[in-house]
Amino acid sequence: MLDPPLPKPPSPLDALRPSLAFRWRTATEFVEATLKAAILDGRLPGGTPLRQEELAARFGLSRMPVREALRQLESQALIDVLPHRGAVVTEISAADAADTYAIRRALEPAALRLSIPRLSDHALRDAAALIDEMDAEQEAGRMGLLNRRFHMTLYAAAGHPRLLALAEQQLIAFDRYLRFHLASQGRAHMAQEDHRAMLEAARARDTGTAIAVLERHLDTAAGTIARFFATRGGVTEAS
């Protein structure tokens, strides 16, 4: 006789939400973007094993684009890949957060220093608009994007594309921690005072002040995350 339909075992991969809103150039890019978004959101917590076969089935593709996407994610330090043993979502931790902050603390002031003298009025207006958008935004996911765009808008005039790409990559990595930061503050807002002060200093071409504000901004954020990990002790990544 027929067995009752198997209750399909729940999988962490159920959290994947492939976005078909775009025409991705290649399947690899599609898989990479989808996995990346899920990891940064926290929908795929640290430690989640990523089996190529399972992912391929989810995406309706073969294992090949999945393999290439996993390689890309590995180079972004979002997953750990061990030869012949597979990929696992990188664990988050207080130490890793501090690591990310140390890098941001080094790169972003340097970018800002190079950028401020060359910032256009157009860029300054864009930055102001992004602050307003952040005031209005409620969704945590988009908040990371807006915060990232605000910072990058201020740095973009620095030239030095590799420096900017690195800075942006670290901002993206920080998105994994941003939710904790927001949760700790009990509200869905960034430290907008710092943002406004940075923009003001940039408008006045006061590089020294802008950098001082940025460094304080990063230090307080690092402190908030550190306290969060200290109180919560463990990880408990999922919402």
Next chain:
Amino acid sequence: MLDPPLPKPPSPLDALRPSLAFRWRTATEFVEATLKAAILDGRLPGGTPLRQEELAARFGLSRMPVREALRQLESQALIDVLPHRGAVVTEISAADAADTYAIRRALEPAALRLSIPRLSDHALRDAAALIDEMDAEQEAGRMGLLNRRFHMTLYAAAGHPRLLALAEQQLIAFDRYLRFHLASQGRAHMAQEDHRAMLEAARARDTGTAIAVLERHLDTAAGTIARFFATRGGVTEAS
């Protein structure tokens, strides 16, 4: 009638020297390491197209490990990959050199500041030994490795593995320019005075002096490369 044996057309890939000295874990790692070494040496100059088929034939492998290796190199900014159009060795330029230096100038002082208070006597002895090795070394290829190891030895106590990995990656990228630096100085030696001064300051736990020396070290190196490009105008990468 039979044609005379074709004089095999010379290819930039003739410069590849696959090292069979190691047992590589996977074929992908083997291809990646070989290509990387050739690019950093300057044996594969900027602009060289890298055809998957041709590389696969050279290595006696299929195109698959070549594809994965190219992805890895792309993530290290050593090659540019355009979808459906193939990979090309990244061009070097005065602007790119300045970009790399801007990153090093941001990351390495930060790493040094974190590291010096925690440096062990063992690490200090290692660094001293590396300075002596550099004095004796004549080969340009190994000089890059020794220079890298010296710097990383001083930074290693910083913890923050991601920061250290980034710093090392930039040091590696700098290898592409190191030959020009050495050529400009008319001798096969690094600025060993700076290295010795950094080590002395580190021994004395004088973080401020060590960072000042490091920043001067990087600034003079950047200046040397900039002058080199200014005089030579073009690229002319190959030895």
Next chain:
DNA sequence: TAACGTAATATTGGATCCAATCAACGACCG
């Protein structure tokens, strides 16, 4: 009973084949 060695299985790494895309060339039309 514990430890070691061996076999079975699951999973990734690599090879081969097919499809999609891009560039170049040439024909057609204005």
Next chain:
DNA sequence: CGGTCGTTGATTGGATCCAATATTACGTTA
């Protein structure tokens, strides 16, 4: 004669199949 559109060749992207490797479980032995 110039520009545009279709066709063809070269090259990469993706699918499928096979091989190598690591982990697990099991059985044997000290």
